[in-house]
Amino acid sequence: MAKGPLSAPKQTSGILTPRPILGYMAMMGNTVLIPVMAVAIKFLTAADFSTIQMLSWRSALVLIVLLPFLFFSRFRKALFTADLKAHVIHATLSIVSMSCFYFALRTLPIVTVTSINFTTPTIAVILASLLYREHISPISWFALGIGFVGALFILKPDLGGISFDMVVVMLGSFLAACTNLAVRRMPAKSSNFAVIFYLTCAGVVFFGLPGLANFRLPSGDQWIWVLLLGATALSVHSFIIIAYRFSASMLIGALDYLRIIWAFAFGFFIFNERPGPLEFVGIAMICISGLLSIAHMQKMKPTVNNF
Numbered sequence: 001m002a003k004g005p006l007s008a009p010k011q012t013s014g015i016l017t018p019r020p021i022l023g024y025m026a027m028m029g030n031t032v033l034i035p036v037m038a039v040a041i042k043f044l045t046a047a048d049f050s051t052i053q054m055l056s057w058r059s060a061l062v063l064i065v066l067l068p069f070l071f072f073s074r075f076r077k078a079l080f081t082a083d084l085k086a087h088v089i090h091a092t093l094s095i096v097s098m099s100c101f102y103f104a105l106r107t108l109p110i111v112t113v114t115s116i117n118f119t120t121p122t123i124a125v126i127l128a129s130l131l132y133r134e135h136i137s138p139i140s141w142f143a144l145g146i147g148f149v150g151a152l153f154i155l156k157p158d159l160g161g162i163s164f165d166m167v168v169v170m171l172g173s174f175l176a177a178c179t180n181l182a183v184r185r186m187p188a189k190s191s192n193f194a195v196i197f198y199l200t201c202a203g204v205v206f207f208g209l210p211g212l213a214n215f216r217l218p219s220g221d222q223w224i225w226v227l228l229l230g231a232t233a234l235s236v237h238s239f240i241i242i243a244y245r246f247s248a249s250m251l252i253g254a255l256d257y258l259r260i261i262w263a264f265a266f267g268f269f270i271f272n273e274r275p276g277p278l279e280f281v282g283i284a285m286i287c288i289s290g291l292l293s294i295a296h297m298q299k300m301k302p303t304v305n306n307f
Contacts, residue, residue, distance in 0.1 A: 024247055026238075026239035031258040033239070034259055035259060036228070036232050037236060042110070051103045051106065058203070059207050060208055083187045086187055087199075090183065091203075093178045093179040097179055100169065101113060104168050109271075111268075116173060120290070122143055124293070126144070131181070140293065146288055150286040150289060183241055183245065
């Protein structure tokens with residue numbers, strides 16, 4: 001049977017049978033869901049919820065949704081047959097990255113956090129080159145340069161340095177790149193359910209236990225934002241795993257850039273967030289850099305499986 005452009009992606013996890021349309025639909029959903037989650041974080045911040053409180057509620061709600069699945073033997077089996085080493089790596093990277101973005105969204109505009117997050121593909125090129133010993137092409141160095149200058153336009157460092165929140169976002173982007181590489185190298189015996197379940201359990205331990213020391217029960221319409229946070233968090237992580245395990249990373253990454261439209265729209269119309277001219281230039285440069293990096297990653301062939 002002839003292979004169309006959507007039936008033979010060049011780079012998936014390298015382990016599972018490609019299902020590109022499913023992956024593309026998942027990423028399209030995330031372009032809306034991630035900014036929606038950012039809106040929930042903003043409203044909970046206004047209600048004086050701390051980062052730990054938000055993350056602990058998020059983890060607890062997702063775990064409540066997942067636990068009933070354990071009544072079915074195939075889901076229990078999925079947990080026992082999963083690659084625990086791969087899950088520890090993925091969960092650790094994802095938890096710290098998640099914490100960075102939740103923290104930054106408390107004070108920074110949604111579109112600013114989103115645009116800096118788009119440095120992730122460029123960072124991933126460097127990491128993949130180091131891990132898989134691949135040569136960084138001239139176009140990749142060009143992309144790195146554009147992304148660096150674009151980030152400077154947004155970060156706007158001065159004699160006082162870069163704000164702490166901006167540093168946290170950059171750290172989150174670095175860890176997000178590590179997380180994406182970990183997902184793409186996740187062994188096939190680790191099901192999507194196992195990935196989400198172990199990540200959630202890790203979140204309960206790292207966020208839930210500290211959250212008990214400063215426990216807070218939502219009241220009134222705060223429940224709307226807490227429940228929305230949990231629902232979008234579960235959906236986002238599920239869609240990311242589906243997208244990166246079943247589809248070509250280049251097209252998945254390119255679709256993700258549609259997220260900037262929703263991030264700007266929600267920030268502008270809901271919170272009156274208005275980026276300046278230099279920030280718009282920086283956003284455009286980072287988007288160009290990221291797309292060039294994704295195109296380069298499509299051509300790279302990993303030679304070492306570190307997960």
